[in-house]
Amino acid sequence: MKQDKESFHHLPVLLDEVLEGLRPFTGGRYVDCTVGGGGHSRAVLQASEPAGRLLGLDQDPAALEAAGKALAPFGSRVTLKKANFRRLLEAAREAGFDQADGVLFDIGVSSPQLDEGERGFSFHQDAPLDMRMDPEGPVTARDLVNGLEAAALTRLLRDYGEERWATRIADFIVRNRPLDTTGQLVEVIKAAIPAAARRTGPHPARRTFQALRIAVNDELGALEEGLGQALDLVRPGGRVAVITFHSLEDRIVKQAMQEWARGCICPPDLPVCVCGRKPRARLVSRKPVTAGEEELSRNPRSRSAKLRLAEKLAPE
Numbered sequence: 001m002k003q004d005k006e007s008f009h010h011l012p013v014l015l016d017e018v019l020e021g022l023r024p025f026t027g028g029r030y031v032d033c034t035v036g037g038g039g040h041s042r043a044v045l046q047a048s049e050p051a052g053r054l055l056g057l058d059q060d061p062a063a064l065e066a067a068g069k070a071l072a073p074f075g076s077r078v079t080l081k082k083a084n085f086r087r088l089l090e091a092a093r094e095a096g097f098d099q100a101d102g103v104l105f106d107i108g109v110s111s112p113q114l115d116e117g118e119r120g121f122s123f124h125q126d127a128p129l130d131m132r133m134d135p136e137g138p139v140t141a142r143d144l145v146n147g148l149e150a151a152a153l154t155r156l157l158r159d160y161g162e163e164r165w166a167t168r169i170a171d172f173i174v175r176n177r178p179l180d181t182t183g184q185l186v187e188v189i190k191a192a193i194p195a196a197a198r199r200t201g202p203h204p205a206r207r208t209f210q211a212l213r214i215a216v217n218d219e220l221g222a223l224e225e226g227l228g229q230a231l232d233l234v235r236p237g238g239r240v241a242v243i244t245f246h247s248l249e250d251r252i253v254k255q256a257m258q259e260w261a262r263g264c265i266c267p268p269d270l271p272v273c274v275c276g277r278k279p280r281a282r283l284v285s286r287k288p289v290t291a292g293e294e295e296l297s298r299n300p301r302s303r304s305a306k307l308r309l310a311e312k313l314a315p316e
């Protein structure tokens, strides 16, 4: 189905929980690093009426166009900017946001990106093997599928897709290339995975597509870089909220936040602290926040969503 830009539709996940976590107030400054269709941003703007301001970033111009329409009623309280959040600090400074009271990341692919068949994110629709969220990005899925050696492809599918049939899929890809379309790739994956294993569980191409998408957009690298900058951007008392959809991303967020919250790292047998290290943030909750029953029944995408929150501490 071709997605009409007017109908860019993406149900924001964990919306109430994000608002409870960010606690927007009038006059506050917020950065939505993944503005998408503007669902979370709209709620933050409403909750910070009348004077809260929001900077929305996205690397996908189609998302920004949709966010521009959705957030138009908020006028000059909103600034939208095409940027990868791996250069969050630079983008925020350019937009006049030297500090923020809250920073949000809602990582991953949006429903419209999946629905716009021609972008190549979906294994349900035949399209060129692209998968770039930023249409100017340097690498496409086609480059990786046709250019990587079998061993590198295997690693990619295993590391980013946790695909147990990685070696077989990589071998089948190498034997059948060049592959130009998502449809051709799906056929090769189906041929590689034994029929018995294909009959149960999710779509056989799901893990391969996830792995390629993560690699094409360097999603894990961008997340690591963006998170560190978010903590720098937020003022003491301000919060960083991150929603992730799979374990690789959640691990990165969990480890980064634990690192922020770590104080003294001196060996326990030292009588006094000599490292001088102080925690930079506190974890708002030890466990990630997940969707409740009502949201789960309304929005299947929320099933794997995890929200983690950290609050920046004032330097001692």
Ligand SMILES: C[S@@+](CC[C@H](N)C(=O)[O-])C[C@H]1O[C@@H](n2cnc3c(N)ncnc32)[C@H](O)[C@@H]1O
Residues within 6 Å of the ligand: 010, 011, 012, 013, 033, 034, 035, 036, 037, 038, 039, 040, 041, 057, 058, 059, 060, 063, 083, 084, 085, 086, 106, 107, 108, 109, 110, 111, 133, 222, 223
């Ligand atoms: C799950 S959607 C966000 C949906 C949004 N919260 C809403 O309520 O409509 C994720 C968005 O983040 C964008 N994105 C993913 N990685 C990004 C990055 N590294 N830099 C900037 N935008 C990114 C995608 O293009 C996509 O539009």
